[in-house]
Amino acid sequence: MPHDGNAAYGHKSFKRSAGHFTDRITADGRDGWPVEAGRYRLVVSRACPWASRAVISRRLLGLEDALSMAVTDPIQDDRSWRFTLGPDDRDPVLGIRFLAEAYDAREKDAPGGVSVPALVDVPSGQLVTNDYQRITLDFATEWTALHRDGAPDLYPRESRDEIDTVMAEVYQDVNNGVYAAGFATDQKEYEAACAGVFRRLELLSRRLEGQRYLVGDTITEADIRLFTTLVRFDAVYHGHFKCNLWKLAENPVLWAYARDLYQTPGFGDTVDFDHIKRHYHQVHTGINPTGIVPLGPDLSGWRAPHDRERLGGRPFGTGTPPGPVPAAEQVPDPTP
Numbered sequence: 001m002p003h004d005g006n007a008a009y010g011h012k013s014f015k016r017s018a019g020h021f022t023d024r025i026t027a028d029g030r031d032g033w034p035v036e037a038g039r040y041r042l043v044v045s046r047a048c049p050w051a052s053r054a055v056i057s058r059r060l061l062g063l064e065d066a067l068s069m070a071v072t073d074p075i076q077d078d079r080s081w082r083f084t085l086g087p088d089d090r091d092p093v094l095g096i097r098f099l100a101e102a103y104d105a106r107e108k109d110a111p112g113g114v115s116v117p118a119l120v121d122v123p124s125g126q127l128v129t130n131d132y133q134r135i136t137l138d139f140a141t142e143w144t145a146l147h148r149d150g151a152p153d154l155y156p157r158e159s160r161d162e163i164d165t166v167m168a169e170v171y172q173d174v175n176n177g178v179y180a181a182g183f184a185t186d187q188k189e190y191e192a193a194c195a196g197v198f199r200r201l202e203l204l205s206r207r208l209e210g211q212r213y214l215v216g217d218t219i220t221e222a223d224i225r226l227f228t229t230l231v232r233f234d235a236v237y238h239g240h241f242k243c244n245l246w247k248l249a250e251n252p253v254l255w256a257y258a259r260d261l262y263q264t265p266g267f268g269d270t271v272d273f274d275h276i277k278r279h280y281h282q283v284h285t286g287i288n289p290t291g292i293v294p295l296g297p298d299l300s301g302w303r304a305p306h307d308r309e310r311l312g313g314r315p316f317g318t319g320t321p322p323g324p325v326p327a328a329e330q331v332p333d334p335t336p
Contacts, residue, residue, distance in 0.1 A: 025138060035143050037066040037067075038122075039123065040067055040121060041093055043117065050115075053135075053136050058139060063148075070093065071329075076283050081116055083096065094120060094125060105124065115132070118130045136224065139154075166214050177200070182240065194242065194245070198246070205253040227261045230248055230258040231258060234247045236281070247297075256307060266321070278293055302334075303335040
């Protein structure tokens with residue numbers, strides 16, 4: 001999630017920064033960064049939908065032992081993401097207080113700001129990549145030697161063209177569209193973005209009416225990318241970003257689809273609604289100057305039956321669900 005000073009939110013037109021650091025960690029190490037167990041650290045915020053993609057992918061593929069993870073405080077200050085959730089307000093592995101220190105170790109004053117997800121080389125303390133569009137695709141395709149037994153194929157070769165098309169539409173209109181609406185600075189800009197969000201959601205609802213997942217009969221990268229926006233929709237995008245033509249819970253197909261994924265191991269067990277709500281409402285001071293965090297919405301419905309099994313489908317293909325969440329990475333369950 002790119003950062004440009006909290007006070008700027010809501011006061012200037014929104015433009016999504018591209019990842020400046022686009023090196024890739026690959027099986028053959030062609031960019032100088034070979035896949036290697038224990039070498040890298042994934043830095044995320046549980047509030048951020050872009051980072052949450054990486055958290056879900058890492059868990060589904062069973063990369064927890066090979067790739068450690070640092071979770072930032074959901075509340076940024078103007079130095080961006082900070083490690084204040086652990087002892088001494090430092091990341092215990094990287095030894096730094098701010099993610100910006102890993103960026104500076106790679107390149108001082110780099111353009112694009114400090115964003116998550118970020119992969120950091122532990123031995124050197126340098127940022128390797130913040131290319132949020134590529135990181136999870138590489139987890140699925142380049143990190144295969146370190147996948148768990150039974151890991152699903154999240155980016156199957158035979159379906160990549162269709163997955164890429166769906167992901168591009170979801171990115172433009174939904175993942176990014178909610179931000180374009182929320183950070184709009186004039187009425188026309190807001191209305192165009194908000195209408196685009198709901199136009200795409202209606203098309204996705206029709207697509208998902210007769211099939212359990214977006215592409216094929218198994219979970220793919222496309223589902224991960226849609227889920228991270230849907231799970232935040234009623235909690236923050238509906239009110240905070242004014243995407244309020246209807247709530248997710250008012251669309252029977254998308255609400256059932258989102259609950260199906262939420263209840264699938266690897267999805268809901270990575271979601272921290274407290275981090276999500278506090279980040280959006282307390283960091284975006286240009287939109288919410290009081291910093292008040294709403295009490296709602298009621299989250300109990302996330303565990304309600306979804307009845308999507310009737311559509312068939314095999315969540316993990318020929319694979320198996322991931323095991324229990326590591327104790328150190330468990331999040332509070334808001335839906336007991």
